[in-house]
Amino acid sequence: MSTHRNWAGNVEYAARAYYRPSSVDELRELVAGSDRIRAVGSGHSFNRLGDTTGDLVTLTGLPATVQLDEHRRVVHVPAALRYGDLATWLHERGYALANLASLPHISVAGAVATGTHGSGETIGNLATAVAGLELVTADGGLRTVGRGDADFPGMVVSLGVLGIVTRLTLDVVPTFDVRQYVRLDLPRAALDAALASAYSVSVFTDWRSTLGTQVWRKQLANQPAPPADWLGTTAADRPWHPVPGMPVVNCTEQLGMAGPWHERLPHFRLGFTPSNGDELQSEYHLSRAVAADALAALDEVAHLIAPVALTSELRTIAADELWLSPQHGRDSLAIHLTWIADPTKVLPVVVEVERALAPFAPRPHWGKVFTITRAEIAPTYPRWPDFAALVARLDPTAKFHTEELERLFPR
Structure with missing residues (x-):
């Protein structure tokens, strides 16, 4: 395969193959048939969390439909959509997101999965706007979760280790x-x-x-x-x-x-x-x-x-x-x-x-970039054991794991 790097150029992905599926069904077939697979977003991570020795998938070929539900005050978006493009689309229709990161170039799914944030004493990070997720699971199934579901708080900031997110539902507010x-x-x-x-x-x-x-x-x-x-x-x-x-x-x-x-x-x-x-x-x-x-x-x-x-x-x-x-x-x-x-x-x-x-x-x-170990990070998260159990339940063969994730959530 040709060389693929992250945005900063400090990570050369080690994947054996690189795919760009054009439909969710094609993505599901890829996931079901792979022993190791990861989705890559806009590449704005600076470590190897998103790297894999298996298959690397970009979601930029999936349908790019954006749907606004004014009654529920939410917008349904494709995972690979950049925040800057979504923001322009929403503003033209009189709506906004409560928060944005310092860069509008990042993909929605990647930013959410890593807990990326903007700034504000009373404003949560970008993931707190998520009202629902659609993702392809390890067996190639398609699962939808939303606020109120038992697993939902563990599936939003997920580091991509629970499946490949294909669409997200985000809260919107009137433009300002x-x-x-x-x-x-x-x-x-x-x-x-x-x-x-x-x-x-x-x-x-x-x-x-x-x-x-x-x-x-x-x-x-x-x-x-x-x-x-x-x-x-x-x-x-x-x-x-x-x-x-x-x-x-x-x-x-x-x-x-x-x-x-x-x-x-x-x-x-x-x-x-x-x-x-x-x-x-x-x-x-x-x-x-x-x-x-x-x-x-x-x-x-x-x-x-x-x-x-x-x-x-x-x-x-x-x-x-x-x-x-x-x-x-x-x-x-x-x-x-x-x-x-x-x-x-x-x-x-x-x-x-x-x-x-x-x-x-x-x-x-x-x-x-960080060097802090699992032994130091895990005690700072009260629900760490619950997330580890969720990983084991949804991905028992560690299909979505990477070398970095193995250190954090060993099998």
């Missing part, structure tokens, strides 16, 4: 407008107030000081602009990019200009390269209650982080009840690190970051 303001040089003492100050807030830092170098405030358009002296910061008088030196044209509109939700909640525009492009990423989710102490612990290794980090982002996400969601049972602070694209320099620093955060029960983002 957002204004985005960037503020500079936030004092650490004002971090909590900043994160709680708007609909969606991101604080960027370079770990060279305890200041937040940039604060991206995404506020509802009908809310007043921040005052000139807001939390001791200064207002940006030009657009900014989170990564110094990158072109600001890649980023969504700033300077307080009102616009539709899907053109402000992401950091990056759909038609441009997101973030830096040539990078690695790590991210850790901690209880909001320990945020100050966790950041103080990272200050001790900031001299190691700064030389290999392109930028770092702090965000908050509301708690949920999905078994493998990084926000399960706790309002969370996400500490995101965008690294240079050099694993030999980055991985030793990742180890030190994880050592510093260990007392605070960190949960790594499932699709990013």
